[in-house]
Amino acid sequence: CTEIYFRIHNDLLPVGGQTREYGERLLATLYGAMTSVSDSSYKPTERQDASIADRDKLPPELYGVRIATVPTNEGSLMVLRLLYNDVGENLDLGSLGFSAQQVSDLQRLKEQPIGMNIISGPTGSGKSTTLQRVLNGQILEGEGKLHVLTIEDPVEYPIEGAVQTTVTNAHTEEERSRLFSAAISNAMRLDPDTIMIGEIRDRASAQNALRASMTGHQIWTTLHANSALAIVDRLIDLGLQQSLVLDHTVITGLISQRLVKQLCPHCKRPLLAHLDQVPAALLARLRQVIPDRLQDVCISGPGCEFCSHRGTIGRTVVAEVIVPDESFFRHLRMGEKCQAWRYWKESLGGRSIVDHALDKVVAGLIDPAMAEKVVGHFQGAVAASVHHLHVVEADGAA
Structure with a gap:
C-alpha cells in the first residue's frame, strides 16, 4: 500500500x-x-x-x-x-528566536567587509531562513549599493536585490561538485561584495570559499557540523590548512543553530503543578542547573483550538554564535579546545546552544524535554549563567 x-x-x-x-x-x-x-x-x-x-x-x-x-x-x-516564501518585510533575526546578543553579533558580522561566516546545523534547522534574512537585511541596509551574489543548488528562497545563480545540468554527484566549485571560482570574477554559497559540500568548494574570503569578499555559507566549534574541525577534515582556518581575519563567524518547538501560550502548563508528568532524570537535571527557576518552567499542554490541539505553535531558534578573535584561535592552534571554549564563554561573553535553550526554558517558551531532544542533556550547564531573556513569541523559523 x-x-x-x-x-x-x-x-x-x-x-x-x-x-x-x-x-x-x-x-x-x-x-x-x-x-x-x-x-x-x-x-x-x-x-x-x-x-x-x-x-x-x-x-x-x-x-x-x-x-x-x-x-x-x-x-x-x-x-x-x-x-x-514567508520572510515578507520582517527581517528581524530576533523574531526567529536569536537572543539580543546573538542579533548584535550577527549584525557585526554583516557589517564586516571581508571574512567567511559559516552556519551549521542539520537539515531542517532553519539555516536557509537565517541566511535569507541576513542577506535581505544587508541589502536593505546597503541601500542598493552592494552586489550580493548567491551560488545555490538549487535556489531555495528569493532574496530581493541579490543576483541568485543555480548550479544545473549535473547528472552525477561528482559533476555537481565540480560545477559547484567552478561556480564559486567564477563568482569572484563578477565583482561581488558578498557571496552566499548554499553549502560547503567538499574540499574543492571549501577551498574556493576560503580563497574568496581571503581576496576581499564577504562570504556566507552553511556546513554540516555538530556545533559552532566543530565547524573548525570539519573544515580541517575537508583538507583546508589549519593556519588559514584558524585565522580570525579569514574565518570571522561560527554559528550553530537548531529549531525547538515553541509552547502554546494558551495551554502550556507550569512544571511544578505537573511533576508526575516529567521524567525523574530530567527533573534532577533541572534541579541541578536551574534550582531557583523551576517555578518559571512550563511543559507542553493538552492542546487547544489556538494551537490546533498540538500543544505547540511553530518552532524557535536555539543557537550559539562565535565571533572569534586572535586569542580564541590561538588556543585552538595549540590544541587547547577546552581552553578556547572557556575563553569564549568567560572573556567574550559567549553562550552555548544549551545555555540558549535553558534561557528559553526558564522563560516558559519551550518544554525542557523537547529542548533536550534537540540540544542534548542539560547536565553540566552553569546555573549561574542562565538569565531570563526577553524573547519575542513568534511562530518560529522555517
Whole structure:
C-alpha cells in the first residue's frame, strides 16, 4: 500500500493511505508533470533529485518544492520539501528566536567587509531562513549599493536585490561538485561584495570559499557540523590548512543553530503543578542547573483550538554564535579546545546552544524535554549563567 505523511514541526504525522498502484501513479505524475528537470521521466529504481520551480504550478505562499526519491526494498520513497516564501518585510533575526546578543553579533558580522561566516546545523534547522534574512537585511541596509551574489543548488528562497545563480545540468554527484566549485571560482570574477554559497559540500568548494574570503569578499555559507566549534574541525577534515582556518581575519563567524518547538501560550502548563508528568532524570537535571527557576518552567499542554490541539505553535531558534578573535584561535592552534571554549564563554561573553535553550526554558517558551531532544542533556550547564531573556513569541523559523 501507499503511506502518506506530513512533517509538521519536525514530527511525522500519517495523513492517510492509498493502494500501491495509486502511489506509483502519483509519484510518476508529480515527477514527470511538475518538476523542472531536463529528464522528467520518473525512474523508480534509481535515486533522483528534482525541484518544482514553476510558480504557475504552486500556491502563492510557496516559492518552490525540492524533491528527492530513492528505491527501497518494499517500493519507492519520495520526499517533497516545501519552501515557503514567508520572510515578507520582517527581517528581524530576533523574531526567529536569536537572543539580543546573538542579533548584535550577527549584525557585526554583516557589517564586516571581508571574512567567511559559516552556519551549521542539520537539515531542517532553519539555516536557509537565517541566511535569507541576513542577506535581505544587508541589502536593505546597503541601500542598493552592494552586489550580493548567491551560488545555490538549487535556489531555495528569493532574496530581493541579490543576483541568485543555480548550479544545473549535473547528472552525477561528482559533476555537481565540480560545477559547484567552478561556480564559486567564477563568482569572484563578477565583482561581488558578498557571496552566499548554499553549502560547503567538499574540499574543492571549501577551498574556493576560503580563497574568496581571503581576496576581499564577504562570504556566507552553511556546513554540516555538530556545533559552532566543530565547524573548525570539519573544515580541517575537508583538507583546508589549519593556519588559514584558524585565522580570525579569514574565518570571522561560527554559528550553530537548531529549531525547538515553541509552547502554546494558551495551554502550556507550569512544571511544578505537573511533576508526575516529567521524567525523574530530567527533573534532577533541572534541579541541578536551574534550582531557583523551576517555578518559571512550563511543559507542553493538552492542546487547544489556538494551537490546533498540538500543544505547540511553530518552532524557535536555539543557537550559539562565535565571533572569534586572535586569542580564541590561538588556543585552538595549540590544541587547547577546552581552553578556547572557556575563553569564549568567560572573556567574550559567549553562550552555548544549551545555555540558549535553558534561557528559553526558564522563560516558559519551550518544554525542557523537547529542548533536550534537540540540544542534548542539560547536565553540566552553569546555573549561574542562565538569565531570563526577553524573547519575542513568534511562530518560529522555517
